[in-house]
Amino acid sequence: MSTSTDGQIAAAEEQKVPKRQTPFSQAFREFIPQGWEPYDSTPPAPLASIPSATAHRDALAGAFPGERLVIPAGTLVRRNNDCDHPFRPHTTFVYYSGLGTDREPNAVLVIDTTPDAPVRDVLYFKPRAPRTDREFYADPTYGEMWVGKRESLEEMSAMTGLVCRDISELDAALAAPGPLRVIRDADPAVTARVDAARADAADPGKGLGAGEAGSKGSAADDEQLDVVSSDARFCKDAWEVEQLRDACRKSKVGFEAMIADLPTAVEKGRGERWMEGIFGLHARHLGNNVGYGSICAAGDHANTLHWVRNDGDLHPGELILIDAGIEVDSLYTADITRTFPINGTFSPAQRKVYQAVYEAQEAAAAVATVGHDHKEIHQAAIRVICEYLAEWGILPVSVDEAVSPEGGQFRRWMVHGTSHHLGLDVHDCSQARREDYSGPLRAGMVVSNEPGIYFKSTDLLVPEEFRGIGVRIEDDILITDGPCQWLSEDCPRQIDEVEAWMREIWAR
Known part of the structure; x- marks a missing residue:
């Protein structure tokens, strides 16, 4: 005579249920389909896509x-x-x-x-x-x-x-x-x-006709x-552009929520995680999710380009670099970076670095239009950055040599490129041909504009006042036959505007 346990084991094997799950009895299987309302026969609305x-x-x-x-x-x-x-x-x-x-x-x-x-x-x-x-x-x-x-x-x-x-x-x-x-x-x-x-x-044994093999x-x-x-994803149609605008608008809400909670993040410790969580909450509430792992990098962590550990404290007097974007339900995503003074005011040294990055971003935007190549966005930004590095006595060669293919010394302080395509993926069109990716800009393309300067605290070639300062400003721009359109323009970028934005949010 088999035991109850033996019977359950046999039933579990027959039903292929996980080891931790109790098999379903015949009585349950007869009972479960009974007493349900009929499914609603109203057809769902067509998707806007x-x-x-x-x-x-x-x-x-x-x-x-x-x-x-x-x-x-x-x-x-x-x-x-x-x-x-x-x-x-x-x-x-x-x-x-x-x-x-x-x-x-x-x-x-x-x-x-x-x-x-x-x-x-x-x-x-x-x-x-x-x-x-x-x-x-x-x-x-x-x-x-x-x-x-x-x-x-x-x-x-x-x-x-x-x-x-x-x-x-x-x-x-x-x-x-x-x-x-x-x-x-x-x-x-x-x-x-x-x-x-x-x-x-391709198998002759399958009896295929002549010419069908392979x-x-x-x-x-x-x-x-x-x-x-x-x-095909390079150029966005009007509906896609609106999805990206919407992603940027919703991302601004997430950024404002993070600014509002900066004092709490300082007080509670591990404030980078607090910032990440605040943005993630709004991403899930307003859209589908974050478009990529949020970077919330305070102090010297800002000089690690993909700092996604987000486990550091926030200290007044330092900066926090936040690279984050909301992915809306259609899965189009924003990609925005802002660098904030944690106490609401940039120090003189922080202002110098931030202003250099801002001017590099402006120079990049000036060539982000039909008639230029995508690679020119980066070239315009790094020339401005190299001019500042030379002015500060940091660049070991001339600006022309640094920006040449044989140079590249500036990459010690700005390793990444200035622009990538954006859409359903944060780095969109990644399987496209290289010559198309970096080639002529076309109306309808949406790209990032994200120069940065990163001075690690351990870099002895950098003046002491700049060590530990990392700044990136990133916006999403639409290429047109005229000047580019800033899809993320609602998020302030200039130094005084950023400080005023923070004061206004804290005063609410």
Whole structure:
């Protein structure tokens, strides 16, 4: 006779529940589907992103006629044990599907331009299961009891304007004749399925007709898809620009909240973490999340470019450099840096360094327009910085030598570039061709403008009054045929304006 424990073990193995979970009894399985209200039959409102995403798909389809383009959303990433990181869909999937926030793990968008395709654009995903299905109560990835009510095929179609099918139908789509390309880094399992479909097509034993072997593409073809889809994001349409403006507006709210809480952060200790938490609260409340790990670097920490540990104290008389941006629900993100005097007033030495950075930013903005190359933004900024370094007796060579390709000595005090593309990713279009990334600026591009000067406290080549001072000013700008537009212009930049901004917030 088996014991109750033996019976539970057998039931657990049959039901494939985790070791720490009690298996479901037959009585429970019969009881759980009963007594629920019917699902609301009102279709969800269409996403505002539909016109933009449709235009993006049209352009991509035109670039690859007669092919099938596979764009996965990506998978949940394990944080530890059975806990996952919050899901963020792959950027390419967002751009072409129009889905944002945390939609949709394990989904795949297929753009099919082959001659016999009954429909071009199809979203494959796991739709909501009926309450009679074990998935409803037992599946921690898809179950309604675990993650909330999911969309049906019809509801997802109403939201996205796409034809939607069950993810179980994806393999049949991949096996159909015609070349395949996939965004390889989005979902390893989907990439493996694409590669398997290619292998089948190339296998003479599969009975394919003459000329079909090897016709379904290669990893090199996938790389081209990655490049083209990344290039496509350079120029933003009007809807995308408004998303970025909105991200900047909301980020200003987060910056003001941090300023308001500076005295508390000083008092409580570990104030960098306090600043990070305040901004993160507003990012989650006003948008989807932070667009990247916030840098809240006080004192000498400001001279570590990617200081995301954020575990230091705040001291009156020092500066705090805060690099942070809110990612709105569409997943477009701001990227703003402000450097504040913790006590509200810049010291004379801090003013000198800050003013140099401000003037470098102004010089960069002057060439951020159609008719110039992207790389000229950096060149204009570093020349101003080198002129100040020379004036202060720090630069060991002439300004011309320092800014030349053979020089670069200034990089001891400004290691990073001045500008990068911005959009769905904080460093957007990263797979684009180098010549396109640094080449001619085009109307609709959105880029950062972020010069800085970083004088480490241990740098003996720097005058003592400057040691430990790190300043960066960063704004998001839209390239036009005329002067650039400052999307983050609501956040004050000039020294006197910054001090007045802080006083006004503290007086509220």
